[in-house]
Amino acid sequence: MKPAITSVGQALDLADARHWTLQPPKRPTARLKHLLLTQDVAALAGRLFSHPETLTRWAQGDTTALSDPQSRLIEREILRTWQTAIRHRAHRRIVDHHGCVAVQIQARFTYATLHGEHEDPRLHHLTEELPAPHAGALFEAWHEEASEDQLRRILADGIAEAYFFRALPLDQQQAAVTISDLHHVRFHY
Known part of the structure; x- marks a missing residue:
């Protein structure tokens, strides 16, 4: 069994391997x-x-x-x-052509609303497609060598929009979602 990947940066690197020419x-x-x-x-x-x-x-x-x-x-x-140049080109093609960036994640989340912060004790197992702006922001942050915390924040925002808020009307989407405990993450694009 492969070890769980608990780093967003490492998960991006492994997903990029599909695009290498050598x-x-x-x-x-x-x-x-x-x-x-x-x-x-x-x-x-x-x-x-x-x-x-x-x-x-x-x-x-x-x-x-x-x-x-x-x-x-x-x-x-x-x-x-x-092969960073190959990665940059692949990321640009994905973002420019509205390609799919799928994420599989096992994590616990914390929600901050107008009424305070709530930590959900459940371990969520999600597979979602990140919205294009969040995928682009994640790639851009990776290219700028952002910290793991910054990458997790961008990923949490994308998951919040793709999963947690999709059924809510816009006026109720006021919670901020953070990843409080990441057990595994994998990307596919």
Whole structure:
């Protein structure tokens, strides 16, 4: 069984993999060589919780001290940065042509209304199509390297419009919806 994805950014990266024209390198050495060619070594070392000298040594083939968590961080970084131009074009086509951005989510939500805040204890299992403005905002935030909290806010707004508010008249759609506990998220486009 695959582990649950609890990061909106990571879920977007995995959905983007369908649009790649080439697959990323598989071996940690090849992945690090690519990352070191395209990124600043000091910034990359900070994201991978390592030292620049260690990254250089791993890229040269000495991976004896490479742990499983560090390998997963390297894999996460290559998935996050692979073929960004292809991703931008795919996102632009989806937004410009009103393409479908479907989201599957398992989460708990909190609602803020004029009468106060209410945390719903139920775990919702939803599959919804995000409204085009929210899908565009989510892609734009991803391109600008927004924080996970910002991505979750945009996603919660889209789910609120697509699911929670669709049966309400406009004058009753005053609640703000936030994701209080994300168990799993997956996108398909």
